[in-house]
Amino acid sequence: MGFxxxxxxxxxxxxxxxxxxxxxxxxxxxxxxxxxxxxxxxEDAKAIISHVMEKNSDSQxxxxx
Numbered sequence: 302m303g304f305x306x307x308x309x310x311x312x313x314x315x316x317x318x319x320x321x322x323x324x325x326x327x328x329x330x331x332x333x334x335x336x337x338x339x340x341x342x343x344e345d346a347k348a349i350i351s352h353v354m355e356k357n358s359d360s361q362x363x364x365x366x
Contacts, residue, residue, distance in 0.1 A: 305346035310337040312346060316353050326352055 307315075313323045320337045327334050330352065332345045341349070 303343040305341050305343045307346055308338050308340055309334055312341065312349060313337075316350070318353065323349065 309323045309327070310320055312318075313320045323337075324334065326332075326349050327345075330345070330348050332341070332348070334341075
């Protein structure tokens with residue numbers, strides 16, 4: 302498995318999340334981490350990003366109806 306070369310802290314900043322929100326997503330998705338500096342495997346980073354994008358899409362759909 303390759304690495305996305307992105308830490309939890311960087312991912313949080315890129316997607317306007319708190320580090321704690323990313324930690325929570327990691328726990329929900331079964332992704333192991335040690336700290337906000339943990340570098341994520343590519344598949345794990347993609348899973349978190351996908352989850353965030355889906356959540357944002359759902360929020361936009363609800364506000365536009």
